Amino acid sequence: MDATTAAVLAGFAGLLTGALAVIAVRYSERQQTQLPDTTPLATSLPPGVGDVLAVLRSSAIVVDSADAVTKMSPAAVAYGLVRDGELVHAELRHLARQVRRDGVIRESQLELSRGPLGQGRSIMQARVAPLGSSHVLLLVEDHTQARRVEEVRRDFVANVSHELKTPVGGIGLLAEAILDAKDDPVAVERFAGRMQVESHRLAQLVKEIVDLSRLQVADTLHEPRLVDVTAAVHEAIDYSRVGSDAKQIEIAEACAPDLKVFGDEDLLVTAVRNLIGNAVAYSGNGTRVAVGGRLNGDMVEITVTDQGQGIPQAEQARIFERFYRVDGARSRATGGTGLGLAIVKHICANHGGDVTVWSEEGRGSTFTIRLPAAADRSGGRIDPASPTAAPSQGDPRA
Numbered sequence: 001m002d003a004t005t006a007a008v009l010a011g012f013a014g015l016l017t018g019a020l021a022v023i024a025v026r027y028s029e030r031q032q033t034q035l036p037d038t039t040p041l042a043t044s045l046p047p048g049v050g051d052v053l054a055v056l057r058s059s060a061i062v063v064d065s066a067d068a069v070t071k072m073s074p075a076a077v078a079y080g081l082v083r084d085g086e087l088v089h090a091e092l093r094h095l096a097r098q099v100r101r102d103g104v105i106r107e108s109q110l111e112l113s114r115g116p117l118g119q120g121r122s123i124m125q126a127r128v129a130p131l132g133s134s135h136v137l138l139l140v141e142d143h144t145q146a147r148r149v150e151e152v153r154r155d156f157v158a159n160v161s162h163e164l165k166t167p168v169g170g171i172g173l174l175a176e177a178i179l180d181a182k183d184d185p186v187a188v189e190r191f192a193g194r195m196q197v198e199s200h201r202l203a204q205l206v207k208e209i210v211d212l213s214r215l216q217v218a219d220t221l222h223e224p225r226l227v228d229v230t231a232a233v234h235e236a237i238d239y240s241r242v243g244s245d246a247k248q249i250e251i252a253e254a255c256a257p258d259l260k261v262f263g264d265e266d267l268l269v270t271a272v273r274n275l276i277g278n279a280v281a282y283s284g285n286g287t288r289v290a291v292g293g294r295l296n297g298d299m300v301e302i303t304v305t306d307q308g309q310g311i312p313q314a315e316q317a318r319i320f321e322r323f324y325r326v327d328g329a330r331s332r333a334t335g336g337t338g339l340g341l342a343i344v345k346h347i348c349a350n351h352g353g354d355v356t357v358w359s360e361e362g363r364g365s366t367f368t369i370r371l372p373a374a375a376d377r378s379g380g381r382i383d384p385a386s387p388t389a390a391p392s393q394g395d396p397r398a
C-alpha cells in the first residue's frame, strides 16, 4: 500500500470513529434525560433488542426499572422464568436489582425451582447486565444436564479408584508376604495363589470398566447384524457351566428355536452370561437356574430365574446402577465387580430393549431381557426359515 492510500484510509477511519462517538454521546445524553418509569419502552431500549431476543436460543429477559418484564425470548417462557409479566424467581429479581443499582455485570449459578409444585430444581447460569439507563438484561442458560453429567463422571472416577484400590493393595501386601516367607515354600505357594486370584479380579474389573465405558460412549450399535438369540443363550449357558458345576447348580434351558434380533452377538452373549453368572453366584448349592427364551408379540424375551436369596424390594431399583451391591461383602466374595447388571442394562438399551427384575427375598429372582424381534424389510417378523440377510446399516429393525 502506498503512502497516499494509507493516508486516505486513515482519514476514513478517523471520520468513522468520530461519527460513532457522536452517536454514542447523543444516545447517552438522551438516556440521561429520560425518566425511567415514564419513558416509553421503544425509546429507552437500544433499537433491535426485541429482534435479537426473538432469535436467541437461551432465555433472555429485559426488565425495566419497576422490575416489570418488557421483553423476553420464547425460551424464557418455556423455562417458566416469566409469568404474568414478572420474573418468577426471587433470586433473579434480586440479581437484576443489584445490577441496576451499581451497573456492574454479574454472573451467577442458581438452583431454581422448576415450578410451583414439587421438589424439582434446575441449575441455571445467569448473566445479568445493565441495558440502557434503567433496563437490565438477563441471559439464563440451563446447565442442569451438564451438571448431572459432570456429577456422574465424578462419581464414576471416585468409584473406579476406590474399586481398584482393593485388589491393587491386596497384590502389594501379598508380594510383601511372599518376600517375608521366601524360605517357606508352602507359604509362598499359598500367597502366590491368592495373588493370582487378586490379579484375575483386577483384570476382570478393568475389562468391565472398559466395556461399560464403551457401551456408554457408543449409545447405539454400529453395524447391527441378524443374531440368533437361541444360539447366543446356548453359548452363554455353556460359558457358565464351570461356575454352576462347582456349586452343583443345574441350568435348565427352555429357549424357543430361531429367535432373532438385530444387534451384536458378543454383547448379547455377555448380557445373558452376566445374568446367569449372578443367578449362580447368589444361589445356594444344589439349586436350579432356568433360562428361557420366547417370542412375545414383537419382542424377544429372555428370562433367567433362580432359587437364590432374592433381592429386597427397596434395593431392586438400584441394582442396575454402577458399583451398586446389595451386600458388598458377599459380592466381593463371589468375585463380583458391581458392574455386571449396569453392563446388561446398557447392552439392552443399545439394542432398543430393556431389562427388568422380579424378586422375592428367600424365594429367588427372575431377570427378563426384552429386545425388539428382528423384522424383515416389509416390517413383518423375520421368517425363521430364511434368516440370513443383515439389515441396512443404521436401521437395526429394517
Ligand code: ADP
Pocket: 278, 279, 282, 306, 308, 309, 310, 311, 319, 320, 324, 325, 326, 327, 331, 332, 335, 336, 337, 338, 339, 340, 341, 342, 365
Ligand atoms: P456384582 O458383580 O456385585 O454381582 P451386579 O451389577 O451383577 O454386580 O449386581 C449388583 C447386585 O445385585 C449384586 O451385588 C447383588 O447384590 C444383586 N444381585 C444381582 N443378581 C442377583 C440375583 N440373581 N440374586 C440376588 N441378588 C442379585
